Structure formats: structure tokens, C-alpha cells
Amino acid sequence: MTVHESTAVLCEAVATEVVRGLADALSRRPSASLVLTGGRAGTAVLAAIREHAASRTVDWSRVDFYWGDERFVPADHPDRNESQARHALLDHIPVDPARIHPMPASDGVHGNDLVAAAAAYRELVRAMGQEGFDVCLLGVGEDGHVASLFPGLPAMSERDLPVVAVTDSPKPPPSRITLTLPVIRRCDEVFLLATGSAKASAVATALGANADNLPAASVSGASRTVWFLDTAAASEL
Template identity: 45%
Template structure:
């Protein structure tokens, strides 16, 4: 059976963030009840952090046993510890420092002041992924991977026209000369991202409409990296009305943003 691919449209950025937060909390609680733990991959960006803030402010936040949640990142900016532009710093401020996570289950990328160069930091994260993977695997089982998308269609730190989007051997890459500052970054590769059971892309704003339309029209990943997204079980695009302007109507989910039955069986 082909993995599910759907677009779920919400009226505003605020409603979008709250809806994704509610879905996430319910799904993670279900995963922990069934498997004893859940593994999530976080992203940065305006909507990625807005979703984390919405999770933190949700009345259902403490229904999750956060000590059973494993946290990874899809990419990171090569900046020192505590820098406000690091995805890790923003995630900690928005959510992670407010819930009872087990520090041993939180896996940030190396900071630029940690004594490693960029390539060594990429290798270190790859090693950490493998150390937490099932036997003979190269990376852990990811239940949910969050992603944003740039107006150019980039995901994580995989940018159009750059070699990183075509990398198939490495699990983590170092990125130099990023078209978006800062120029040096670390990123999971597309095969590592697509190993996730569920890929959730949260996209908002009229400036994303063209890239989202091309993504769903299966444009070349060299031109629109987001078109390569394919979670093992499902790939869901959570979008606001502005971002959905060029989405084909047949791809838009006609119902509410989720149902419990669909979530358990499909997502």
C-alpha cells in the first residue's frame, strides 16, 4: 500500500498551530501507551516553533509522559550554545524546558563552540543516530518528523540546487554556503527524514504557495526539495489558507483535520 499523502488546510496560522499541537499530543500519548516510548524529530522556523509553543500552552500537555519521549532535530544552525538563532535554543524556550523530558533522550546537534569542526559535528550526529538505532540499522525509529518549508521549497537545510538534497549514503551532512543565513549548518539527509513513520510539514503564508503547489505536483527535488518527502506511513501537509492557494483541490482533505480512527490506523 502506498504511503498516505494529504493536505489539511486551516483558516489561520494560529488555528493551524493549535490543530497540529492537539494532533501531536494525542498521537504521542497513543504511541507511548502502545510502545512505551515515542521518538520525534523537531524543526525550527516560525511555524515549527509556533507548534511547540502551542503544545506547551495546551491543557492536554501534561497528559503525555514526557520522560518517555525521544527528541531529535532535523537540522541545526552552526552557532554557539544558547544562541537565540539555534533551533535547539528556540525549542527549549518554547517547550522542552517546560516539560519533564529525560535529558538522556534529548539529542541536539553539536554547538559551534563544542570543539568540533562542522564535518566532525555531522559525523558525531550520525554516530549518535546509529548508537540509538535498532540492531543493524543506521538511525532510530522516528515516529513523527516535523518540517517547515521555505519559499524556495527547501526542507531542513536541504536547499534547491545544492548537493545535499541528492545525498543517499550519509545520514547527516554538513552544509556550507547556505543561501539562507547562517551559511554553515547541519542537516539530516532526505533518506533519513523519509525513514520516519510520519512526516508532518507545517506550512503557512502566501510566500509558500508556489513552492507547495510545485511540491504536490512532484517537481524535481533539485528544484523543490520538499517534493521528495515521503514518510513510511504518511506524509501530511498542515497548511493555512494562504499557503494552500495553489494546492490542487483533489489533494485537500475535505473533512476535519483528523479523526481518531484514521489517526490510529493511518497516521
Template identity: 45%
Template sequence: MVSLARVSDLNELITLASRRFIETITQIQFSGALHGDGLVRVVLTGGGAGIGLLKELARLDAAAEAQSESFPTLRVDWSRVHIFFGDERNVPVSHQDSNEGQARDTLLKHISIPEGNIHGYGLNGQDLDEAAAEYEKTVRRHAPDGFDLHLLGMGGEGHINSLFPHTDAVREKEKLVMAVKDSPKPPAERVTLTMPAINSSGRVWLLVAGAEKASAAAAVMRSAEAVDWPAAGVGGTKETVLFLTDDAATELG
């Protein structure tokens, strides 16, 4: 079942999601993560809301550090967080289209997280099937029981990660990672986590803003067919939350 967290606009969405992120991750770190080892596995997403969230997390982390001695506040222990990416374009990390590159620029280079805790796809124009197979090994090695939190953006047609309507990738039932060689949204070549990988997560959060996404948001809330509206097929084992701005909620009734 999808829980709705409705907000007025993108700024309020980012504010709410960032604070809930910190509360959730710190709670997991104190009470025991999915794997029972004190490490939290988080999948990041790109897009306006996703990158906005990362920027706000960096700002809040810096603020918490600045006031830590005079007024201790809730803060994520990033040394016990492992970072993954929902999908990646077939470009180097230095490219402006790289999801990992954007995450590094907005959050990861600003926090105290070990480099070994950041699990990128390592794409740079190589064979996509081989890259997908290698990332599947990475996921199974470092997150064998799934992810604690999977963040997702969503397109107007309901795509998540690089899972687009009526494609082989959205229909995949076994593999955790797939190559996408003909994405309808450029660039065409990508590697993506699949629905089985997403739904292995304890918590799945959809970050959705914009009037053009109203039909897809309504499809999520009515549990439409995933092959038609991929975002409607996601479900965390503990919770699934749709953070939704008012302009994207016009078709909810």
C-alpha cells in the first residue's frame, strides 16, 4: 500500500523528504539495519527532486557539524552508509549526464563517507551487458538482502530508474540489473536496477513534482499495471511513500 505525503511545492517536498531521510537513516542505524550489521544501504536518484534532496542533505549535514559542540543535533553517520544508484547513463562520472557525478557534486564530496562505500556503475562507453552483470555482482555482494531505502524520481509516463513502459526492462522478473540500449529518453544507453531490485528494499520513496506527472501519480495511487505505469509496480517491504506536490496531485480526486 502506498502512503501519500502531499506537499504544496517542490521546496516543501525537499524539506520534508530531507528531514524524514535523516530521521529514518539514524533510526535504522540505532535500531538495526536490514542486514543486521549496522550498515544502511541507500539507493540515490537523479532528477530535480532527487538532486534537490541531496543538496539539502549536504546543507543540513554541514549545519549539524557546525553546531555539534554547542547544540548537538540528529546527524547521519555516513561512515555506516553504503550508496548505490538506481540507474546510470553510459557516460563517465565527469559527464554532466552522470547520475553518480551529480550525486558526488551535490552531496557525496561534502560529507564524511568512505570512497569504498560508494558503489557506482563505472560506465565509460563499455559493453552494457558486461557492466550490468558486474553491477549485479556488486549489489549481491554489498546488499545481499536488499536496500534499506530506495529513492526514486518519476517521469511523466511513469518511468522510474531506466524502466520505461512496455519495455523488456520493466518486465524483468529475476535479474537485479539490466542493460538498456534503446531508452526512449536520451541518452539511449543506460544500465538500471530492475523492479526485483527496487522491491527488495525495506523502504521505497517516490519524489514527484510537476503537473505533467499528475496522470502517473494517479496511476501509482490506484495500483495500475506496472507494464503501463512502471512507478505503480514499486513496493517496499516496510513502507512505500509517494511524496507529491499539489500540482502533481490534480488527478487524485
């Protein structure tokens, strides 16, 4: 766990770790993979990666980009994590478009069929050989959710499938697609991000002795798990 004095300092620290993790993976293999997250902090991290001095050390043409979850809305909807990621990072670095793997939109080839859209992303993940990823970014919600894995909902109990449809998200919109705990736990490095006092209770619970199956407490990386907090989010520790 690391605690930072501001969101800006936190984002710079996360960017440093993402760049390092991808560069390390690329030094060992022909390609690397990064799971993106949305939200204010997640999007700010992507902007920090774009501006990071060491960003040029990463061969972005060899990096595959995936998403931890996505709102099932039209492709041009501003609330899509994909839209935020493109504006903050992907439109500004030399990526191979074929290596960007967004989750399906509600106006895509599967239409409004959420189950078919989730199944398609599940097959993509399997076909790309990515039952786990190199670096996974996860924002932590005020209720302790990560990706679209919410406390007490069925997606939290999935033990086999790497990707599932969510129809009952307590945060709008209710229809989403998400990675599941099994595939997240197979990621090499998992970085959890929490900023602001509204997250303090969830952070304290997740990092405490009695996490009560809180999603944020249930995720971990195969090699490394790091919580990145600002002072407000860490205020109840």
C-alpha cells in the first residue's frame, strides 16, 4: 500500500508503475497487456501515463489493451470507459489499432443483446490467450466494488468464466460487461486506486481483518498487488 498527498501525485506514481510493468513484460516477451479502468482517478492515471517521461521507453505497438469493465451503452456515449481511455491516452500514443480490444457497445454487431456481447468478449479474451494480463488497473468504488463486481451480486460468485454480463448494477446504467475474479487474480500485477474521503470507509474495510467478501478485498495479482491511496482515502486506516 502506498499513500500520496494528492491525486496528482498518486497518478504519477501509478503511471510510473504501469510503464515499468509493461517495459519489464516487453523485455521478456514479444507483447504485453494492460487492463484499463474508468472513473476520474483511472482516467487521470491514463493521462499521467501519456505525459510520463518514461512513456517513450515502452514500445506501445506491442501492447494489447483490454478493459476491466464497460457500461453497455452506444459506442459514442461519453460515459464509456473506452471513450475516456481514448481521449486520455490511446489517441496520443503510437498504438496498433488492432491491439485495442474494447468491450462491445449496445449499438455494435450484437445489438442490444448484452449476453451475446459479454460472450463475444469472453471468447476474445480466450482466443488472445489472455486468461491473465500483465498489468491490471482497478478503481475502487465507495461500496468497495471493482470493475463491475458489486458486493453481493451474482458476478462476484463467478468462478469459471473470465467475462460475464451484469444486469443489475446498483450504479447506472444497470447493464454492463465485466472481467471476473478468476481472471483478475491471474493478472501478474494488480493496482487498486482510491481517492477521496468518500472511499475511506470502503478502503478501511477492504484492508481490515473482516472484509466481508468485499470485492476490493477479493482481488489480487499473481505476483504483486498494490493499493494506491491519497491521504483522504487513507484517512480511516
